[in-house]
Amino acid sequence: MKRFLALTLLLVSVASAAWAQTALEQAENFYRQGKFSAALGIYESELKKVPNDPYLYYNIGNCYFKMGSRGLAIANYYRAFRLAPRDADIRHNLTLSLSSVGERLVPSGVPVVLHQAFYSLSYSELKGLLFALLWLFCALASLWLLKRKWGRMLAASAVILLLCAGWFYLRHTLQVEHxxxxxxxxxxxxxxxxxxxxxxxxxxxxxxxxxxxxxxxxxxxxxxxxxxxxxxxxxxxxxx
CATH class of the missing domain: 2.30.30.40 (SH3 Domains)
Known part of the structure; x- marks a missing residue:
């Protein structure tokens, strides 16, 4: 019975993955054929199953852009950018769509390289890094209190932790902005x-x-x- 249930679950998961792949391929075919509304419907349906997929947001943005809905295109490109800020295609399309309406992704006076560095990690990745650095600092502080060793490493970790905390604070301020x-x-x-x-x-x-x-x-x-x-x-x- 256990083997039967395991096999059934495996088949269901494989079938689901195959269906998702088929649906996305169909959406890509619709997009290439210029049937942007049909492609959009499939991408939005898939997004309900995977709500934090940046590439679904990116593809939805592409559909809206082709359909002339610049506002909705920008909204979806921005959602994709927040989830995958290092992706060059997402950044390029967001920058292009914003510039077409007189807006900017990179604030005036800020070097592009600095902006890219600021968004080199996603918000969730940065949060994970901050917690990892905090754990490392606590571990080093405990060792220093017990054995009075690795004082320089503790000081260095404290500086890095503070820098990361400041970075996270700035990103959090932008993240919670409506x-x-x-x-x-x-x-x-x-x-x-x-x-x-x-x-x-x-x-x-x-x-x-x-x-x-x-x-x-x-x-x-x-x-x-x-x-x-x-x-x-x-x-x-x-x-x-």
């Missing part, structure tokens, strides 16, 4: 949460915004690239 993108063709920035408030500006799709507050069907947002602050309808925004 970043979003304008997904509607045009969104009006109003002085209050309602159409009865006057519009101070309008934004085309693709512009990055930071969500500060919410009320009813409206978000209070900041547009850093243009120095604007106001309220935008939720339906015009895609949160990242």
């Amino acid at each position: 970043l979003a993108v304008i997904a509607a063709p045009v969104a009006e920035i109003r002085s209050g949460p309602g159409t009865n408030f006057p519009a101070s500006a309008s934004l085309a799709q693709g512009h990055l915004i930071t969500v500060e507050d919410a009320k009813d069907e409206w978000y209070e947002v900041i547009v850093k690239s243009q120095g604007l602050k106001g309220w935008v309808e939720k339906s015009a925004v895609e949160q990242i």
